[in-house]
Amino acid sequence: MKSTYFTVGPSQIYPTVPEYARQALESDIFSLNHRGAQFQDIYASISRKLKELLSIPEEYAVFFLSSGTEAMERIIENTVEKNSFHIVTGTFGDRFFQTAKEVGRNASQYVVDIEKGFDEHCISVPKDAELIAVTQNDTSTGMQIPMEAVYKIGEQNPNALIAVDTVSSMPYVDIDYSRVDAVFFSVQKGFGMPAGLGVLILSPRAMKKADELHQKGVTLGSYHNFLNLKKYAQKQQTPDTPNVFAIYLLDCVLGDFLQDGIQAIREQTEEKAKLLYDFFAATETFKPLVKDKVYQSQTTLVISVEGGSEQLQKDLKAKGIIVGSGYGEHKNDHIRIANFPAHSRENVELLIEAIQTYQ
C-alpha cells in the first residue's frame, strides 16, 4: 500500500509528478546539456510561469540554488556587509540568524514568544540593520507572520532590505513583491517534488546592494554570488551544473498550478486548514502550539498531543498515513501536519477520520 505523506518536507508528491518524471526519463532530460537551448527554454519558462503565478514584477530576478538553507547564506553574503536583524519564530529563523553569525556578520535578533504571538510594535530594529530576515512560516512551530506586518516593518526601516523565508508556505503565501527584496523557497514542500532545488527571487534593490558591496571590495562568495548568478541568468543558465531534473519538474508543476489558478490553490489551502484546526479545537487531546488564529500556519500545522505523539504516529502509519514528528526536542510531544497543494481535501478528511478512531 502506498502511504499518504503529511510530513512537512519532503512531503506528499504532487499527483502529476510521477508522470512528469517518467516523461523526463523518456525524453532524455537526465542527459540534457545545461548550456543548451532546451535548458534555456525551461529556465525562461519557469521565470515566466513563476512571475505570472505569484504576480512577481518583471524586473525581479529568479535564480536556482541547491536548497532553502543555501539561500539564507547567499542572501547574507551578498546583501549584508556588517549588520543583519532577524525575527525568529522557531528553529528555521534561528538557522538564518546563526548563518549570519557563521559567515562573520554582526547579527541581532528578536525572538517571538509563540504563546503570545507577534506584535510588530514590540520589535525595535537596530538603525544600522542592512537586512531584516523574516521566516514567514516557521515549520518548527507552525507560526506564520502576516505579510502586512512584514510590510510595516519594511516601511519603518526603509534603508533595510527585507528577506522572507517562504520555504514551507509557497505557493500559498500572497506577497506584494514590490515591498520585499529576497524571497526563497525549496521544492520539496509546497511544490510536491523531491528535494534538491532552491529558488531565490530578488528585487533590483537587492541586486544593487550586491553590486555596491562588490565595488567596496566585500567578498560575496564564490560561484553562487548574486553577480555571477545574474551573469548566467541573463542567458538562462546557471554557473554550475544544476539539478536539471528538478528544474524540469518545477516547470511542469508550475504549469499545473497556473491551470488550477493561484486563487483556487489559496482557497483550498485555507479550507483544508480550517477542517483540521476546527477538528483539533473540538478535542481535549490535541492543541495547536500557536493559539492565536492570525498566527496559525495554514500550510504546516504543529499540534501538541497530550500523552505524547509516538503511539498516534505508529497507529496512523499502520493505516498508511504518515504525519511528521515534532521538531527537535518536541519530537514526541507534537505532530506536524503539512497542508500543501498535493494534499486533497479527501486526504485531509481521511486523516481526520483516522485520528478520530485513534482517540
Ligand SMILES: *Cc1c(COP(=O)(O)O)cnc(C)c1O
Ligand atoms: C525546510 C525549511 C528550510 C530549509 O530548506 P532546505 O531546502 O531543506 O534547505 C528553511 N526554512 C523553512 C521555513 C523550512 O521549512
